[in-house]
Amino acid sequence: MKIHIIGGGNLGVAIALGITKYAANNQVTVTKRNTETISYLQEKGIEISKNNAHHIQLADIVVLTVKPHQVETVLKEISSEIQNKTIISAVSGVSISTIQNIVGENHAVIRIMPNIAVQFGESATCISFEEKDKTEAQKVISLFQQLGTAPVIEEKLMDAATVLGACGTAYALRYIRASMQAGIEIGFDSQTALAIAAQTAKGAAKMLLEEKVHPEQLIDRVTTPQGCTIVGLNEMEHQGFSSSLIKGIKTSLQKIKE
Known part of the structure; x- marks a missing residue:
């Protein structure tokens, strides 16, 4: 064409x-x-x-x-x-x-x-x-x-698609940036930290797309009793990780509808 x-x-x-x-x-x-x-x-x-x-x-x-x-x-x-x-x-x-x-x-x-x-x-x-x-x-x-x-x-969901799919790119990149910064703090140089964080996010997304399961099912594979993953996840939730992301997405949608 x-x-x-x-x-x-x-x-x-x-x-x-x-x-x-x-x-x-x-x-x-x-x-x-x-x-x-x-x-x-x-x-x-x-x-x-x-x-x-x-x-x-x-x-x-x-x-x-x-x-x-x-x-x-x-x-x-x-x-x-x-x-x-x-x-x-x-x-x-x-x-x-x-x-x-x-x-x-x-x-x-x-x-x-x-x-x-x-x-x-x-x-x-x-x-x-x-x-x-x-x-x-x-x-x-x-x-x-x-x-x-x-x-x-449905067309009525187009504004929501803008937030979740288009604005969502920035949200995902902000997560990767934060992971990179944490990586530097725990000992990696910036380039290595970025490479690990970006590939890890890519791998997690590919698993979801390939297996078509709920994210929690894949999270369960990574977490073990009294392990380092679950304590990290729980601390993120205590600090409002999921709720702040949800609020951010909803705030972006409200802005579009103004």
């Missing part, structure tokens, strides 16, 4: 790089007003342009990775140039119906919420769509399954 990404920020670039590496049978164009910051994409076979409508008539899919307040302006800018396209929105807080009202009914509109790990083929990209667009949505699902996982969810 020919994929036209409007918005060359962190997420737009991550999607472009992910597609180029893990779904290489597709052609990608990225547009941004200031293309100097993304000029390196050309070396990877990605076309760039300052013009949002650049060759957009040839695109099979148009992906929006702009700010919410830019959506209406961008859609009106390209609307005269496109017919019967699949429009994918990775924009937080903008509903399918809002986009549909701007572009009309002759376009399929699908919402996605990836995270920046899409660049490395490891995103959890939540997808929602209306029943009338089911055929077009399947192509989108297949594309993002090559870039990680692509669960289909």
Whole structure:
């Protein structure tokens, strides 16, 4: 497919790089007003342009990775140039119906919420769509399954998906950073501590994804009576580890809904 990404920020670039590496049978164009910051994409076979409508008539899919307040302006800018396209929105807080009202009914509109790990083929990209667009949505699902996982969810959960899947990347990284800092305190140099903490988090996630069990079942394998793991876990819980994470996620969701 020919994929036209409007918005060359962190997420737009991550999607472009992910597609180029893990779904290489597709052609990608990225547009941004200031293309100097993304000029390196050309070396990877990605076309760039300052013009949002650049060759957009040839695109099979148009992906929006702009700010919410830019959506209406961008859609009106390209609307005269496109017919019967699949429009994918990775924009937080903008509903399918809002986009549909701007572009009309002759376009399929699908919402996605990836995270920046899409660049490395490891995103959890939540997808929602209306029943009338089911055929077009399947192509989108297949594309993002090559870039990680692509669960289909109800649109009303898209804000929650933003917090859990996209903001969640930062939460996971903060855990790794804290583990790294602790590692330094107990004797490792910073690079070794980071390598151990990051690989340990990756391994724990892989076990969950492969075995499809509750985290506590895997925790039970690591904890032994009167052992060092259980006392560490209990101390973290006494200090509010789980409750602070839950509160943080809920606070992020409240911010989106403001």
